Amino acid sequence: MSSVSAYSGSQGTVRVVLPFDLADLLAGWRLVQAAMLNEVPAEFTRDEWAYLAAFLSETNLRLPFARSFGAAAGAAVENGLLARPRGRVALWLPNNVSLLGPLMLIVVSLTGNRLRMKAGSRSEDLTGIFLDFVRRHARDGALAAYLADSVRHEVFSADDPRNLEMAAEGAVRIVFGSDAAAAAIDALPHPADSLSVAFVDRRSEAWLEPERCDDATLRDLIKVFAIYGLAGCTSPARAVLLDSDRRAALDLRDRLVDLWPSVIRGRPEMNLASDNLCALQLARMAGWDARLVADGRAVVSVGDHSLPTYPALLELRLVPASRAQAREGLPDNIQTIGHALRDASAPEWLDLLAKTNVVRFVPLGAMHHFETVWDGRDFFAELFTYTRVTQ
């Protein structure tokens, strides 16, 4: 049973036609969310599971429609755009990914598009585990039917011929991965009118003003960094301390080192502790003034934009800088700036966003929050095709 819902925004009225009743689909996700409160698969961390459960709130699931099309409106409006699912979505997930697969499954389900997912073959496949869980708990209804009829999940390697199949049949090709992986998938034969959505290598930063460096902010910084360390595109690859000098940065480093064990309480896995010790030594060799957090939880180092960096997983790099230095030091592939500023709405920040490649400017604690406007594009809206209707 299809449904039509209408939205009114900057582009006028958009009526979205879905192959199911959206309310019924959301009811299915509510059932799943309720089940998630009682059962955590061993493969997920509790934090990961809690984040997914929170993501499934009905308010959050309606947000992409509001963000892309505007406020809900009466369906009786006749002129405007008619949006319908674009077609088959081919989704390549990366190795070493945590929640992208489950999150994309949820988001794509809202569009009604058929979905074929390829999970990474060199990492734990959380997507498959989540999909099994959802299938068990969705019961009957639009979500269960959608998953049964429209969702296909596979795990295979980069040289498997099924990559060719996916590229050839996809109306939309979504790739999360390295620049090289995205280029390789884009090079596969695909329909001329298909759409490519590539989320490639990006880096993020945290920007902090001294006045905001209270313990609450430092706790946020530790939390947001420790989730993925330097492995996350939304993790702060460095924390830029605006209008600070080296002395202040060293003081802040020491506060972070002292505070860290009260924020991240457990010991890290043995290999991570070992990796952090290696990172400490390499950071010092590169000229960073680095300290190890108790029990090898992480490395916190102080340096500047010009210093080289060596491979590390959990090295939080603090860089004191003037505002001009901070702007000049942004990497070309900057994604998110997570801010702790006195006034994030001040004109200077609008100017920054207008003149740089920054695609997300969010509070520090929201750096990892996944949204349907990502890497500078509204991919949710791109999952639909549009018909202009004027009567």
Next chain:
Amino acid sequence: MTALLDSPPYSARAELEFRAELLTLTEHHLDGCPEYRAAWPGWRPTDDITGFPFLHVGAFKTIRFVTSAPGMRHQRILKSSATSSGISSQIVLDKRSAELQARSSHAILADFLGTEQRPLLVLDSPGGLRSGTEISARTAAALSLNALASDLVFLLTDAADPASVRWEVLLRLLAGHESLVVYGFTYMLWTAWAAAELPAEVRAALQGKRIDFVHSGGWKKLEHLEVGRREFDATLTRGLDPRSKVIDFYGLVEQVGVVYPLCSEGYRHVPAWADVFVRDPWTLAPQDREAGQLQLLNLLAWGAPYHNVLTEDLGRLVSGECPCGRHGKRFEFLGRIPKAELRGCANV
């Protein structure tokens, strides 16, 4: 040069001499290697050598350390096999250290294999010797046995292909000798020899011969075959002279010259010119009895600071005298640190 190399490898430990020589070596590297010095800002000598500056083994995958000093002549680069991370460790070899390392290897291996000179057959191709400035861990391990060899023969035509054994060469050697030494990486010794379909004439020629098999490199590549040590050893020595042995040694390219063969009682013994600590992986506190991260030290490495290396291997020190008769320190090797991934975002 270390005077300790003049003593038998497994004699009682001369701790004071060892500390004095280690301090000299440490200060030599602090003076001549800026990266090593940077890793240990403000270090001052301590009585306890567990406080001496060490390098994490992973650092050798990123930095090609070199210690500069008058008269120091650096030569070839020793590269690890990069089986886990895909990135090789690189150790810069120098003339002075190479001489010490050769003496060390000879003394250690002679203790296990005897000093009789026999043909040494290596399950590798000779290509590794011809690569000029670089040398693989596999080739280096084979060459460490060279001092005990009357003749050195590479048995493979293709280092990556266990099926490329030149059996005719083996047949020729078996015709002229009653005793041989065969060296290979553990998985290569299994796939190219123990589990291989040996030609009938080779099988016949091997009967009753004394063959000592020496292997290193670890068991990881054999895990999927579920081959245990007992089966490994029994398969290799079946039909041979009962004095034939299989010796599994533990060693790192970052500790070239010092190898740790498994003794008959299942322990690894520390030669007089080396030392081994075990550290708590989180606090780094030295452990006397508990299992932890192995730290390996030697007095041989002058060209680069690989004299004191914290490994990513687990082990446990064992107190008391070993029934095998060797003296000094000993430990159990417990395998690699288990890997747990830090889950990231899309772009890694």
